[in-house]
Each structure stands twice: as structure tokens, then as C-alpha cells.
Amino acid sequence: MAVEALELTDATVVDLATTTLRELNQGLHDPGGQRRWRIVNPNGAHAVACGLDAEISVEIEGHVGYYCAGMNKLATVRVHGNAGTGVAENMESGTVVVEGSASQSAGATGRGGLLVVHGDAAARCGISMKGIDVVVRGSVGHMSAFMAQRGCLVVCGDAGDALGDSIYEAHLYVRGAVGSLGADCIEKELRDHHAAEVRALLERAGVEDVDPTEFKRYGSARQLYNFKIDNAGAY
Amino acid sequence: MLEEKRAQPQDGWNLRESYLYDRHVIAEIQRAAREGIYDIRGFGAKRRLPHFDDLLFLGASVSRYPLEGYRERCDTDVVLGTRSAKKPLELKIPITIAGMSFGALSAPAKEALGRGATEVGTATTTGDGGMTEEERRHSETLVYQVLPSRYGMNPDDLRRADAIEIVVGQGAKPGGGGMLLGYKISDRVAEMRDLPQGIDQRSACRHPDWTGPDDLEIKIHELREVTDWEKPIFVKIGATRTYYDVQLCVKAGADVIVLDGMQGGTAATQDVFIEHVGIPTLPAVRLAVDALQELGMHRKVQLIVSGGIRTGADVAKALALGADAVSIGTAALIAMGDNSPEHDEDYRRLGSAAGFYDDWQAGRDPAGISTQDPELAARFDPIVGGRRIANYLRVLTLEAQTLARACGKSHLHNLEPEDLVALTIEAAAMARVPLAGTDWIPGRNGR
Numbered sequence: 001m002a003v004e005a006l007e008l009t010d011a012t013v014v015d016l017a018t019t020t021l022r023e024l025n026q027g028l029h030d031p032g033g034q035r036r037w038r039i040v041n042p043n044g045a046h047a048v049a050c051g052l053d054a055e056i057s058v059e060i061e062g063h064v065g066y067y068c069a070g071m072n073k074l075a076t077v078r079v080h081g082n083a084g085t086g087v088a089e090n091m092e093s094g095t096v097v098v099e100g101s102a103s104q105s106a107g108a109t110g111r112g113g114l115l116v117v118h119g120d121a122a123a124r125c126g127i128s129m130k131g132i133d134v135v136v137r138g139s140v141g142h143m144s145a146f147m148a149q150r151g152c153l154v155v156c157g158d159a160g161d162a163l164g165d166s167i168y169e170a171h172l173y174v175r176g177a178v179g180s181l182g183a184d185c186i187e188k189e190l191r192d193h194h195a196a197e198v199r200a201l202l203e204r205a206g207v208e209d210v211d212p213t214e215f216k217r218y219g220s221a222r223q224l225y226n227f228k229i230d231n232a233g234a235y
Numbered sequence: 236m237l238e239e240k241r242a243q244p245q246d247g248w249n250l251r252e253s254y255l256y257d258r259h260v261i262a263e264i265q266r267a268a269r270e271g272i273y274d275i276r277g278f279g280a281k282r283r284l285p286h287f288d289d290l291l292f293l294g295a296s297v298s299r300y301p302l303e304g305y306r307e308r309c310d311t312d313v314v315l316g317t318r319s320a321k322k323p324l325e326l327k328i329p330i331t332i333a334g335m336s337f338g339a340l341s342a343p344a345k346e347a348l349g350r351g352a353t354e355v356g357t358a359t360t361t362g363d364g365g366m367t368e369e370e371r372r373h374s375e376t377l378v379y380q381v382l383p384s385r386y387g388m389n390p391d392d393l394r395r396a397d398a399i400e401i402v403v404g405q406g407a408k409p410g411g412g413g414m415l416l417g418y419k420i421s422d423r424v425a426e427m428r429d430l431p432q433g434i435d436q437r438s439a440c441r442h443p444d445w446t447g448p449d450d451l452e453i454k455i456h457e458l459r460e461v462t463d464w465e466k467p468i469f470v471k472i473g474a475t476r477t478y479y480d481v482q483l484c485v486k487a488g489a490d491v492i493v494l495d496g497m498q499g500g501t502a503a504t505q506d507v508f509i510e511h512v513g514i515p516t517l518p519a520v521r522l523a524v525d526a527l528q529e530l531g532m533h534r535k536v537q538l539i540v541s542g543g544i545r546t547g548a549d550v551a552k553a554l555a556l557g558a559d560a561v562s563i564g565t566a567a568l569i570a571m572g573d574n575s576p577e578h579d580e581d582y583r584r585l586g587s588a589a590g591f592y593d594d595w596q597a598g599r600d601p602a603g604i605s606t607q608d609p610e611l612a613a614r615f616d617p618i619v620g621g622r623r624i625a626n627y628l629r630v631l632t633l634e635a636q637t638l639a640r641a642c643g644k645s646h647l648h649n650l651e652p653e654d655l656v657a658l659t660i661e662a663a664a665m666a667r668v669p670l671a672g673t674d675w676i677p678g679r680n681g682r
Contacts, residue, residue, distance in 0.1 A: 025460045046453050051390055051461030067444070067457040071390040085453075086444035092389060105444040109385040111429070127443040128385060130429040147439060149429045166437070168430060225434040226417055227272065 011036035011059070021045055028075075031056050044084065049077050052094070069096040072113060088115045091132055104141065107134045110151065116205040123160065126153040129170055135205035142179065145172050154201050156210050164218050172218040173198050175210065184224040190217045263506075274506040275414065277595025277605060279407055279498045279543070279565055284515045286498070286543055287552040289662030290655050291671060294641040302640040309636040310646040313560050315358075315537045316398060316467020316490040319459070323467055323490075324376055324398055326560070327356030328632045329647060330550060332624075333495075333541050333564035334380045334400065334471070336362025338415050338424045339502030339595065340568075341612035342369050343620070344604045347571055349374030350617060351624020355632070360400060360562075363413045363438055365427050366392040373621070378469065381458070384413060384438035386428035390461055398491075399458055400469035401451070403442075403480075406499030406542040409473025409513045413438030414503045419598040421607040448483040455488045469493050474519035474542065475512075481526035485536050493562065494523050496542025500565035502605060503596030516542035516553075518665035524557030533557065547634020554635070555650035556666060563631075570627035571620040572602045 012034050014024050028037065028049055035056050042048055042062045049058050050070035060068070063081035073092040082100035091110040098106075101119030108124065110132025117125075117134075123141035126134045131150040139157030146162070148170035158176035165182020171194070172185075181187070190213070198212040252258065263274065295301035302309060316323035332348045339362060340348075346369040352359040358376035365387015371377055379396030381388060393399060404410060415424070415436040425432040445454045455468050470484045471493035484492050496516025501509065520540050527533040540553045541562035553561045572578075579589040581601030587594065595605035603615030639647050642654045656671040657663035663670040664677035675682060 021460065022464070026463060029463060047457040047460045050457050053390065066450070066453045070457050071393070071461055073390060085450070089444045090385060090388060090390070108443040109388065111389065124443065128439065130385070146443075147437075168434075225431065227435050 011038040013038045013040060015040050016043065016045055016048075017041040021047065024048070025050065028052055028056070028058065042081070046084070049075070052077070063100070072096055082119070083117075087117075088113070088132070091115065101138065106136075107132050110134070112151075114201075114204055116207075120157065125155075126151075126170070129153065133201055133204075135201050135207060137205075137207055139176065143182070145170055145185075146182065148172070152197065152201055154198055154205075154215070156207065164220075166224065167218075167220045169220060171197065173215040174218065175215045178216075178218070181218065184221050185218055186221045188217045188219050190215060275416070275503055275596050276506055276509070276593045277500065277502050277504075278509075278593035279500040280509050281593075282510055284498060284543075285517050285659065285661045285665055286515060287517060287549045289517070289658045290552050290666060290668065291658060292551070292555075292638050292642055292654055293656060295643045299643050301643050302645060304637065304640055307640065308645055309640050311632055311636065313537070313648070315539070315560065316469075318467075318490045318536055319464065319488065320398075320467040320490055321463075321465045322397075324358055324378075326358060326376065328628060329554065329558075329560035330544075330628055330631055331357050331378070331539065331560060331562045332359035332567055333499075333562040334360035334362045334378070334402065335564055335568075336364040336415075336502065337367045337370070338362070338364040338419060338428070338607070340604060341606050341615060342367055342423075343612055343615045343617040344568075344571065345370040346373050346617040347615070347620030348567060348624060349377070350621025351567075351628060352376070354621065354625035355628045357628065358397065361396075363402075363415075364424065365389070366396070367427075369617075371395065373617075380471075382413070382438065383440060383442045384428075385443065386430075386438070393458070393466075394462055396466060398467040398469060399462070400471050400493060401442075401454065401458075401489075402471045403451075404473035404475075404495075405471065405501065406473045406495030406497050406513055406516070407501035408504045408508045409475045409497075410440060411504060411508055411512075412440035414596070416503060416596050416598070419596075419607045424607055448487050451483075451487040467491055469539070471495065473497075473499070474514045474516065474522075477514065477519045477522040478526045481523045481538075482530060485527065485530055485532050489536060491537045491539060492523065492527075493539045493541065494519055495562075496520075496540070498543030499541055500568075501595075515665070516540060516544075517662060520553055520556045520558055521665065521667050527557075534559065544631075547631045547636075548638060550631050551635040551638040551647065551650055552655065554647050555654050556652055559648070567624060567627070568604055570623050571604055572615070572623070573600070573604050575602060578602055 037058045039060045044065045046065035052075035053073045057076040060079045065084040067086045069077040070089045076095045078097040083098045083102045085103045086105045088096040089108040091113040093113045097116045102117045102121045104122040105124045106121045107115040109128045111130045115134045118137045120138035121140045125140040125144040127146045129148045129151045133152045135154045142160035145164045149168040152171045155174045159174045159178045161179035162182035164185030195212045313329040349370045353375040360378040378398045380400045382402045417433045467490040469491040470489040474496045497513035537559040539560045540558040544561045576589045578601040600606040603611045655668040
């Protein structure tokens, strides 16, 4: 199911130019029956809508700073702008959508849910991911999916250097060029069920103009899972 | 001609061992040549280091008067996290249990730490790998570590913790990441950490979503927002450039700083790292207190010191130098039975001996503490272990109170550097207290 823009007529509107971040986040933590929220004038504030734990939807009209939607559970957060470092870090579940671009460490250590970045994501996208799915419409920077453990990273554009360095069992799919692969990361065959996995993720992300069979698949060679001195040069 | 009886080589009197190449060095060179990998082990630094043993208390006499033992009060309580948290930790004793992971330790051992700490009114701490139900259930006050790996980290556990500890480093390996070797990655450990079973698990040495003090400030702010500003936020650092690190932690907004000297223990680290990186606990305490005092934040941002705390004397000396509390790890394991002579036969089968065992990384601990083997773990009774922890914590507290009363102090926190002298020039310079019998503090006032 694609993430769709929400009808906002009955949304609670919070203006961060006149409301403190603490008041906003406390309200989002105790939403009562209010399921739709709209935040205006975020002006790059950090930690906007972090720690949510309810099936609510939050539309943010502008750019946010670090850790927007950090540790999200259940909620749907959509940023109509760019996001700073660590958007949706350690997300458990729910959906976070960035209409613009995201800074470094997008989706870091996320354990579940879906992060969609419609622009580019910077370095370390999906670092230490533990089950989150990340779809980037543009390109990702260097060291993306570093030590990635579980989940899928789908990059419709290019990936920077050292993709998937020290990767564990996460699935990486890149449509464009890869600067270089990190230690123990190798290209693997894209089979039908992999293309199906990409197709399903693109659908959920609302990306319709990209062919899932155009992606290349990368994953762990599993050569560094147990230390061997003959591999010392790879560390 | 007299036939002099020559000493036979087997008597050993004619043999001279090299100071530079002693038997341990020879064994290690040959082990390295044979195995082709550095030595990874548990425990802390084994080399001799300047420590609290090099300090003495000046008991009261004519110029000071003491408090009566057993009759006059000497309080021990401490409150941690008074700077910003809505719910600071109120502990009955200033000795907490340091962060040690489920994975490094067995589930019953973690439970015992919680039981013991709870019995005497203090806190215990999770570790790399997340929070187990056993330790949460049995720990009245539980500090939840946020580590670079974020293994097992989730917002639910963050909210049900009593305090949050951002781990930047530890004394045994400042600048190093974690390591849990394959033989300890059981199914349960693997599941909690989202990893394949049986692999050698490496933990990153840097946090994935922040770098440096300015980012740390924002990270602390996020953790406060996620937990509605209720929980005290600790920052744990290994002792290196302590003066600057402590000031940066204060600037970043920490409520409590946990400072781990190089004697601090580890479950698995390269021997070369344990023995050659970081500074001892003794100078580190002094540097940290200097940094806090210069900012006017001493006692406002609390300081917990760890790394080689074994006795009530160590507790009292750390507090006298300005710490608000101390933390124990290695000593807690020993209290629960690690390295006990009762396991000597088993230790010898593993090529070690009681009193020497440091293969906590290997998961074959005969005491059932540093293992994930169900049979070995079953040897350890968490109720007995908890009782031993509580007993040991009580003894540490009583010993510290004994020393404080002798110095005329009605609270452990009233101990001060003026109560101390040093036995060695090194300790005098590092702790900045006078060499015993002199008024000489090396380096002070150009002397």
C-alpha cells in the first residue's frame, strides 16, 4: 500500500514558532483521540516528533534538524522539506517519508518500519540497520549500510564508496552506479524473488516509475563472520 | 685441591631471568607466532599502576576529632541526575553496579547483580545487547546503556529504565568497540542483537548517528524528548584526556558523568589495548573533579568513578578526591564466585588457575558467570549470587564509613582531599595530595 498524502482538514495544527518543542512532543506522546497533526514553522528544529508510539499521522511543513521521528513506533511522519542527521533513527515500526533530501545516518539502527527519502540521502544511510526498510529515490553517500544487519536498502540512484562495509544479513539493492563496495560486501544475483521484494518496497514507498529488474543486489560474502588472521588486511 | 660443589642448574640459583624478556613475554611471543592472532581476554589491566593503595587517610587526632563508630551517624546516600531530570536516582549507597552485557554474562548472573543491588538500595546497569526481563524484574533501579552498536536498543526499554547511560567508551579500551566472540552468541543472544548465531560479533567504536560534542548535545536532547525529560542521562567515558572530555560532557548536557579508569574490566578485548591505552583511575578522578570545579558544576553534575574499586578504602578515597559515587564490575564478578578456589580444578583444565582466570571471552567459565552455555550457567544460583553481591556491597559501605568516621565525617561525601596523603611521589603528583610527612605536591606552585 502506498503512503498517501493525508486529508488534513481535521488535523491539530502546531506552530513551532509559538509553541515549544517540549509541548509539541508531549502532545504527540499523549495524543488522546487526536490522530492527525500538522506542524508548521519547524525551521530546522531537532528531535521533532521523536519517540512517537501511536497510530497517528504527522505532517511537517518545512525542514527539520537532527533525529526527526527518532525511535518512531506505529506513527506516520511526513516531512515536506529536508531532514537533518539521523532521521527515523532506531525506528521500530510505522512510516517516515522525507519529501526532500536527508542528511547522514538516515534510518540508522532502525529495527522496523519504512523510511522513504524522495531526494538524496547523505553518508551512512542505513548504518547498522536492524530490520528497517529504506527506499531512497535519489542517491546515497559513502559508507551506507555500514554493518547493516537486517532489512532492505533500496537506492534508485547511485551509492557512494564502501557500500555495505562489514555487512551482516541486510539486503542492498542499487539501480545506478556503486562507487565501491566495502569489506565483505559483494554483488549477488538478482533473482525473481529479489525483484519482487524490490517491487513491493517501491510500491509501499509510492515510487512508480522505476523498474525493479534494473537493480543490482549486494550482500555479505560472510567471509569476516569469524576472525581469521589471513583476512587481517580486510579489517 | 678442594672440590667446590657447584650449584646445579635445577636449583635455579645460577639462572637469571631477563627483566625485558621474562617468562610471560617469552610465552606471549611464542603464542603469537604459533596462533597468528593477538591475545583477546577479559578482566582489566594486570600491570602494576599507581592506584588508591598509594594514598592513606589522616585519621582524626588533636587537630580534628573523630566520630564514634557504631553510634554516630555516617550517611551514605547519594542522588544522581539532579541537573535536568524530573526523576533523579536516589540511592542508599554510593556504589553502583557497572554496565555488563547479557551476552558477556549469563542471564542468572545478570539477575544476581540486580537482586544484590536492589537489596542494598543501589542501581545496576545493562550492557551491549539490551535489557533482559530477568534484570529488569530483579533490579529496582536499572540504568539502560545506549551504545554505538545499539544492539537490542528500543524505545520501550528506554522508557522503562530509570536512567540512560550513553556509552562513549570504557576504561579497558577507550577508543575501541565491543567484541563478543562466536562461542557466546547463543540463539537468545543472537536474536536480541539481530545477528546470525555463532558469528564473531563486532560492535562499532563510534555512534552511528552522532560525532563529537556538538552532536552529543543534540543526541542527549533527543533522548530527553523521547523520555519526556524524566530520566537522568549519564555519559560514560574511558579515562584518557579526562579534563577536556569531562568539560565537553558537561557542555553537552550530561546529568552524570561515568568515568572509567584503565583498570576497568572488559569481557573481551585485545590484551595490548587493555594494558596500553588510557590513564589510571587515580589521576583521572582528579582531572575530572578539576574540570567540574572549574565550571562550577562539581556536585551539580555527579561523577561516578570506576576502574579498580575493590575495597571500602578504594570507595572512600575516590569519594574523598571528589567523586559522588563509584561503580564496580570486576569486583562484583569476583564477589559472585569468579576465580574462586572452589573451581580451581576446572580452571586448570582450561589451562588457567583460580586467581588467574581471565578468559571471560571464551564462554567456558566454570563459575557459570561469563558464559552462555546452559549447563555452565545452571551452576550459578542467582539467589546465592545476589546475596553475595549484597553482602559485598554492605562490606564496602561499612569499610568506607569506618574510614570516614575516623576522619570525623558524618557523610561519606564530606571526605575531602585534605584527608589524604600519598605514599609515592607519583601518586602525590597524580592525586595532587601531599607526599606523606611533607607538604610537597609535585608540580604544585612550581615545586
